[in-house]
Amino acid sequence: MTATDLLVEVDARGLSCPMPIVRTAQAIRDLPSGNLVEVLATDPGSQRDFVAWCRSTGHTLIEHSTDGPVHRFLIRRK
């Protein structure tokens, strides 16, 4: 990660489908291309949803990690 990558966090913990995606889409929309978004979610379905969402929008899912019930996604804006 370089210093120019602005990191925006989306805390979607406790939210169910489709709000983790909706909140992330709202957060990523106004960012310049190439910036990073970190999403925290507890919805188990989000594991597959973020992969599908990145495919359909063209954003890049850089990293996915799990800490207990919390999923962390690092996404680079298209």
Next chain:
Amino acid sequence: MTAIATPAESTLAGQPRFDALAEAIADVEGIPEAFTDAFAVPNGEVKPRELVIICYSGDLEKTWASLILATTAAASGVPTKMFLTFWGLQTFVKDDVRITGQNWMQKMLSVMQRPGISHRKLSKMNFLGMGPWMMGTLAKKYGVASPRELLEAAQALGVEFMPCQMTMDMFGLTRDDMIEGLGEPVGAATVVELLQNGAAPLFI
């Protein structure tokens, strides 16, 4: 094994493969130019496929499902439109408008089923509001956004709402009865045109 190349192999080296069958067809029928042109995208622009949700039902569970799909589609970059018709239009009356309509029948209908997104009833097991209340309580417990929250998200994500003019007239609804942010009322022909242009339809 001998290392002598046949004449055919030596001339093809480094060149695209020769498809004898395709060449033979092209010889007989000619290269189908009109066919390939039909798929050419003007100016290299790729227009994303639209989604049109025809919101026909005013039932709580169907309103919920269509708003979940609309917000997710819009969040995924799909241009999304909702055509609001019949009972689906009642959902988009302001929550605090109690009685709508110009004549007694229209008014009676709004008394019998209260319009507004916060007053939706379940199609089954409504039990005088017990069903929706339990659904709402469970939704809160499990972090599921309410139809009202989803509507706000849909508007923020740029979902277009198209009220049905015919339904507005039949139920005697005015623009003042409706929530902010709806588009101009339109008719079925507008929806048909969207479908003709390749929009994916959902009838909920």
